Amino acid sequence: MTREAADRLLARVWAELGRDADELEALAPLPEVPLPARLDVSSLAAASVAAATLAGWADVAGPASLRLDGPRIATAFQSERVARFDGEAPSVWSPLSGFRRARDGWVRTHGNYPHHAAALRRVLGIDDRADAAAIDAAVARRGAAELAESVTSAGGMCVAVAAEDPAVDEEVRRHPLIEVSQLDRAEPSGSWPADPARPLAGIRVLDLTRVIAGPVATRTLALLGADVLRVDPPTPAELEWQHLDGGAGKRSALLDVRSVAGAAALETLLDEADAVVLGYRPAALRRLWLAPDALAARHPGLVIGQLSAWGFDDAAGERGGFDSLVQASSGIALVEGGQDAPGALPAQALDHATGYLLAAAVMTLLRRRATVGGTWAARLSLRRTAAELLGLPRRAEHGPPGLDDAARDAHAVTLVGRAGEQRTAAPAIASPTGPVEWPEAPHRWGSDRPSWAV
Template sequence: MLARVAKDLGIEVGSINDIPGPAAAVPLPSRLATAELAWASVASVLLATGTDAVPALDADRIALSYRSDRFLRIDGEAPDVWSPYSGFWPTADWWVRTHGNYPHHAAALLDALDLPQNASADEVRAMLAAASARESAQRISAAGGLAVVVSPENPARDAALREQPLVDIRRAGDAPQARPHQSRAGAPLRGIRVLDLTRVIAGPVCTRTLALLGADVLRIDPPHLPEPEWQHLDTGHGKRSTILDARSPEMSTLLAHADVVVLGYRPAALDRLGLSPAALAERHPHLVVAQLSAWGTEYPERAGFDSLVQAESGIALVESPDGETPGVLPAQALDHSAGYLLAAGIVAAIRRRRDEGGSWRVSTSLRRVAAELLGLPRHTVPTSPREIDPADHMQDFAISGRTLTIVRSALPGFSFAAPRPWGSDAPEW
């Protein structure tokens, strides 16, 4: 897999020999090659940066990082990270998977089921049990909620997806060569300005990684869509955070002086805001534009999350404990891997912009990462878990009078800076 990524990044495949192999398997037990996917995804960032004398990746640290939400503590307390409206539900004939962590998605789900906004999980279960899986998923989706039918894998579809790059890097237009940025040891992206227009793990993991490498990252959120605090604190390390309407003049000013824009919203929504990769490259031909989507740009209107892609791609049934009840990967591995892979692609595109000029587009999707995982060699039974003592892998920060405890960086030699409170910074460089 790392050789495939090297080819996508435009890096000599022999360079993968500079990345020490893992001393032990990443302890993410599953039937699919989740451990191998996680190791290769994190290693891809080291491959892209070309860091000299690369130390070996810590398998335990990678596993904890991929499950960082489970180890996050705020004043010693674990936040409640899942909505009661998110999960697998039996229907009259099969299973559906829903996602209701955001209030507007939960509200749409309950509206679709003709339930009050304070309905219990048992009431949701009863309504879904009375209809077919397909009917339930279509009804919830039509109302603006998120639901998919749990499906078997589609080998032909996955094989076709694997014919496409895992990290797609392509020239999007002409522009003069960029001036070299002021990188330094321990901060290879120092001087690079990144606008972060992403949400929910994958995109924020990508931009968190860019900040870790020294970039000046400014995350922008719309005024009408607050981010769950735990989610921001779990992936906001080293970034500044502001609230801004994407149509405002301030956005144009920020874009004019940015080096990279990372997009994580639905492609159709970006088109309506004039923030599609093509529009950005036309107006700001100096940019590296990175796009992350759940299902791929061929589904511009479709929203999705890691759990939904696992369910519809066939992963949930591969990981089933009994062949009928859906299972899950040991972490939201599609999200985390897509984040690291996209970050690696951005680093490679920054290098090509410096050397060749031009504007560049980088993209991947959770569904494309799922196809890669489904194509890797499998284990006949889930790999055995290994106990990890998290004590040596945690880091504390003081945030707004509270103590935040997070998992340290999975990239050796780099340390996270504290996240800023959500929306607390001015929309300026």
């Protein structure tokens, strides 16, 4: 990391959020984050966590009172490496997920979810007994671009590994890293902060996201005192380890919002929510009357956060994706590896960084709603974060070593709750009085009622 790169990135994020540059003085010098890569993952991680930290406590923090810890941030970004559930390490990647050589290049597949794995097997003509050699052979018979298109059309997840294109990245960077818009001029509501120790106390956040970026954002809001309720459809089921890894401090309920009763229950939750975080594709949100403009019309004063893998225009917004696929398609995989074998970042850094930036945006807009009013929205995409990372300084090699297992373990905590004993990464952000701790152990997926805590 270059300190200058991290500082410049944070200053630009702060300006995009419309915040006062003087507030940056509350941060102590940003730390080196030991996430070794050719690309400057350290600066991306430090700046994104700093933005979330500062958004929570800028109003009550003294000069240089917010001190971040580099190894603690690195452990949070690599949380799956310390995760244990009742003593068992999760199986993070399915046999169908990873880089494979196609006839004319490489592809990256993602088969962690059963429905994505089934689609991939159908296209490859293999069954669920196929071993790694059989999967590799089936992929090797296909062209990379043709296979990616066929798998995507079948409802699966696969991209061709591509070289970075500076012209494309320059065009992507024409959009702000955080796109903020005012949807109406609702009257000021709420207060900020309600409690300096827990700035989001009394705030209700509806979490309609999956996988990593959205859950990272909403668990950060829960950490600062918000009542966060995650709501999922009954199917497809979430991966249990993934839900628990992103679920500290939150509750989890199931609702079929395609039914009349489920839609009515969700509308009741929205009536009393201060913020909602959306992670589903625009067409699905429109079908369910959950698109930002529809929400603003029915719920003036709501703060809306929205995430996408690839962006928000018609084609990109409807394309499903994950951090690993965005890395492969954007050129990151070839920067970190090479033509002989693609590589990956040392963490799902696009997801984690985007999650912290979204948390910073939601907190900023809640503060703005309380002081000047309005219905506000913030949009972020993994592809935009990837373009940001590709535009930062880079090394010829991967840099100094990262954390070993013992060092990561030093920044893990054990939580005990209704879902059993869980070891997870300690929170990355800090308060003016020092590190903060998770308020509650994660709840098992779908184990709560679809209602607010108070």
